[in-house]
Structure formats: structure tokens, C-alpha cells
Amino acid sequence: MKIIDGKIGWLLLLALAIAFPFFAAGNDYYLTVMATAYVFAIATIGLNLITGYTGQFNLAHSGFMAVGAYTVGILTVDHGWSFWPAFALSGFVASFIGFFVGLVSLRLKGHFFSIFTMCVGYIMYLLIEKWEGLTHGTVGIMGIPAPTGFAGIDFEAPRSQYYLVLFFLALSVWAMHRIANSLLGRTFMAIRNGDDLAEALGINLMRNKVLAFMLSVFYAGLAGGLYAGFVRFLGPGIASVEHTFDMTMYMLVGGIGTLLGPLLGSIAVPWLTQYLQFLQDYRFIVFGPLLIILVIFVPHGVVGSYLAWRARNASRLASEAAAKQAKTQTPAGGVIGRGQQKGSSHA
Numbered sequence: 001m002k003i004i005d006g007k008i009g010w011l012l013l014l015a016l017a018i019a020f021p022f023f024a025a026g027n028d029y030y031l032t033v034m035a036t037a038y039v040f041a042i043a044t045i046g047l048n049l050i051t052g053y054t055g056q057f058n059l060a061h062s063g064f065m066a067v068g069a070y071t072v073g074i075l076t077v078d079h080g081w082s083f084w085p086a087f088a089l090s091g092f093v094a095s096f097i098g099f100f101v102g103l104v105s106l107r108l109k110g111h112f113f114s115i116f117t118m119c120v121g122y123i124m125y126l127l128i129e130k131w132e133g134l135t136h137g138t139v140g141i142m143g144i145p146a147p148t149g150f151a152g153i154d155f156e157a158p159r160s161q162y163y164l165v166l167f168f169l170a171l172s173v174w175a176m177h178r179i180a181n182s183l184l185g186r187t188f189m190a191i192r193n194g195d196d197l198a199e200a201l202g203i204n205l206m207r208n209k210v211l212a213f214m215l216s217v218f219y220a221g222l223a224g225g226l227y228a229g230f231v232r233f234l235g236p237g238i239a240s241v242e243h244t245f246d247m248t249m250y251m252l253v254g255g256i257g258t259l260l261g262p263l264l265g266s267i268a269v270p271w272l273t274q275y276l277q278f279l280q281d282y283r284f285i286v287f288g289p290l291l292i293i294l295v296i297f298v299p300h301g302v303v304g305s306y307l308a309w310r311a312r313n314a315s316r317l318a319s320e321a322a323a324k325q326a327k328t329q330t331p332a333g334g335v336i337g338r339g340q341q342k343g344s345s346h347a
Contacts, residue, residue: 017166021159028158033274034267035158038165039227041266042172044247045259046219051248052257053180054212055192056106059244060117063124064094064217066239068224070128073141073234083147087225094221095214102213106206109195121241129236140235147229161230168226169263172219177259179215188212192257253294255301264302 024030047061068090075086105116128135135141147155147164155161179185187208190198199205228234247262250269255261298305 014170017170018163021162031158031162033270035162035165035230036227037267037270038162038169039223039230040243040247040250040270041263042169042226043220043223044250044262044266045172045176046216046223047244047247048251048256048258048262049176049179049188049219050212050216052251052262053185053192054188054209056209056213057114057248058117058213058216059114059241060101060121060124061217061220061247062241062243063121063239064098064220065224065227065243066124066128066234066236067094067097067217068221069228069234069238070135070141070224071221072225072228073144074134076145076228077141077143083145083229087147087222087229090225090228091218091221094224095218098214098217099210102210103206106209106213118241121239121244125236125239125241128239135236138236140233142233144228144232144234146232155229165226165230168222172222173259173263176219180259184208184211249291251301253291253301255304255307258301258303258307261301261303 020034021031024034043061043065047058051057071090071093072083072086075081075089076083101117101120105113105120108116129138131137132139146161149155149160153160155164187198187203190201190203191205191208191212195205224238227238246269247266250265251262252265253261253269254263254265300308
């Protein structure tokens with residue numbers, strides 16, 4: 001954790017991600033697994049904004065990811081749009097719907113908000129499944145075109161698709177870093193720490209909660225648009241609440257309310273499940289207890305636990321330094337020198 005903390009660590013992670021296709025040795029399956037993990041990492045980073053930074057647990061997040069995906073699928077397949085204009089709209093369509101959902105749902109607090117958003121997510125799933133004239137129902141949307149290439153780059157190959165998804169992941173992480181370390185991000189954290197205290201400081205709760213909700217689902221919509229262009233097929237299953245629970249698990253494993261945690265969790269957990277494939281139907285029996293042990297003994301996730309340990313260590317060192325300084329001072333506030341100490345001992 002010390003190695004990847006700071007700018008050098010982020011650059012190292014980026015270098016490893018760029019070099020991954022060479023480590024994969026031309027194995028397209030590995031590239032597909034990693035690119036899919038990157039797509040869900042973008043959505044998880046968005047969920048972390050509303051849940052980890054603002055303190056509102058949105059269970060409709062996968063539904064908004066489906067909105068972005070179906071925006072791309074419907075516009076490209078049914079209306080003949082190219083990928084990029086449709087992709088540009090995916091996040092904005094999700095945010096537009098999120099504005100109205102947020103206005104209603106964010107009047108609730110705690111588990112009432114989560115239950116309401118879970119119902120909203122299920123309604124989204126039913127609309128996608130039943131509205132055959134728009135979404136093609138259970139048949140799904142097939143033949144979604146791949147992202148259009150430019151400058152001689154073709155995004156049909158798995159390696160070029162991998163680098164495309166990696167570019168948007170890096171852009172998403174950079175943008176979230178800017179948000180989290182800005183006055184807006186600190187406003188979200190103040191709301192997370194206490195509504196009453198934030199309101200006493202003059203923060204407009206509803207306006208900032210709705211803004212956080214819209215930014216969060218914007219990430220989900222972009223991830224859905226990338227998913228549509230990457231997988232090339234859509235079905236109602238993408239709107240299932242199970243995907244939201246998967247993204248929640250990624251946050252818990254990596255560290256909720258941190259920037260690096262959701263990213264590491266989104267990459268580590270899918271690969272762990274891949275390595276447990278040899279257990280077939282029993283892999284979840286193994287993975288479930290491992291997750292429970294992690295939540296019990298590392299409740300703040302990998303990154304969150306490291307940050308908490310670092311804060312405790314810094315506090316301990318500061319206390320020791322203050323105590324050491326206090327020992328060298330007289331009750332009147334004067335500093336006792338070594339010569340004075342020897343003289344007083346002679347007397």
C-alpha cells in the first residue's frame with residue numbers, strides 16, 4: 001500500500017495496466033475479463049460517490065447502467081446512429097432520469113432511501129423486460145456496432161477495445177479525484193458525516209444530494225454505454241439488482257469512501273472468482289466465507305484499513321513527540337538544559 005500511495009503509485013498502476021496485454025501473451029480471454037472489470041470499475045467509482053462520499057446507498061445503480069447501455073443499443077441498432085454520438089448521450093440520459101429519481105428518493109434517509117431505490121431499480125428491470133417495442137424485451141438487442149475507429153485504429157480487436165476501456169477508466173478516476181478533493185467533494189463528505197451539521201454550516205442538502213446522485217448515475221450511464229459497445233449484445237439482466245450488489249462488494253473489499261478501494265476491488269474480486277472456476281458450483285461456498293472473514297476482520301476494506309492504520313500511526317507518533325517535548329520543559333515553561341540538569345544534581 002505504501003508503494004501505490006501517491007502520484008508515483010498511480011503512475012505505476014497505469015503502467016502495469018498498459019503492459020497487461022503483453023503479460024497476457026495474446027490470450028483474448030484474459031483481455032476480455034480485465035476489460036469487463038474496468039467497465040464495472042467505472043460504474044463502481046460512481047456508486048462510491050453517492051454511497052462512500054455522500055452516505056446514500058443507491059440500490060438502483062445497475063438500472064442506470066442499463067439506461068446508458070440501452071441508450072447506445074437503441075440509437076445504434078434501431079435508429080442507425082454511430083457509436084460515439086450514442087455513447088456521448090448515454091451518461092446524460094442516465095443523469096436526466098436520475099434527476100427526477102433523486103428529487104423523490106432523496107427526501108428519504110437511511111434504509112428507507114435504499115429500499116425506495118431498490119424498487120426503482122426493479123421497475124427499470126421490468127420496463128426493459130416488458131417494453132418490447134423499445135427495448136426488444138427478453139430477446140434483447142443484438143448486433144450493436146463496435147466503437148468507430150479513427151486515425152487508423154480499429155476497435156474490433158480485443159486489445160484495442162481493452163485500451164479504449166482503460167482510457168475511459170483512467171479519465172474517470174482522474175475526474176473523481178478532482179471531485180473528491182474539491183470543495184464540492186468536501187461538501188458531499190460533510191453531508192455523509194451528518195445532515196444536521198451540514199445544514200447548520202449552510203449547505204443546501206437537497207441540491208447537493210441530487211447533484212451527487214446525478215454525477216453518480218452519470219458514471220453508471222457511461223459504463224453502460226461502454227459495456228454495450230464492448231459486449232455487442234444487451235438483455236434485461238444488466239439491470240438486475242445483483243450487479244448493484246456486486247459493485248457494493250467491490251467497494252467493501254477495496255475500501256468504501258476511498259478513491260483507490262473501489263478500483264482495486266473491481267479488479268481483484270472478478271479475478272478471484274475466475275481462479276475459483278475449478279470449483280464450479282462450489283466456488284461461491286468458498287468465496288462467501290472468505291468475504292465474511294474480510295468484512296469481520298477488515299471492515300473498512302483493504303485501502304480503508306491501511307488509511308486508518310496510517311492515521312493511527314501518525315497520531316501515535318505525534319503524541320509521543322508531544323510527550324517527549326513536555327518532559328524537557330519546566331512547569332514554568334522554561335526548557336531545562338543539560339548543564340542545568342547536572343548542576344541541580346550536584347546540589
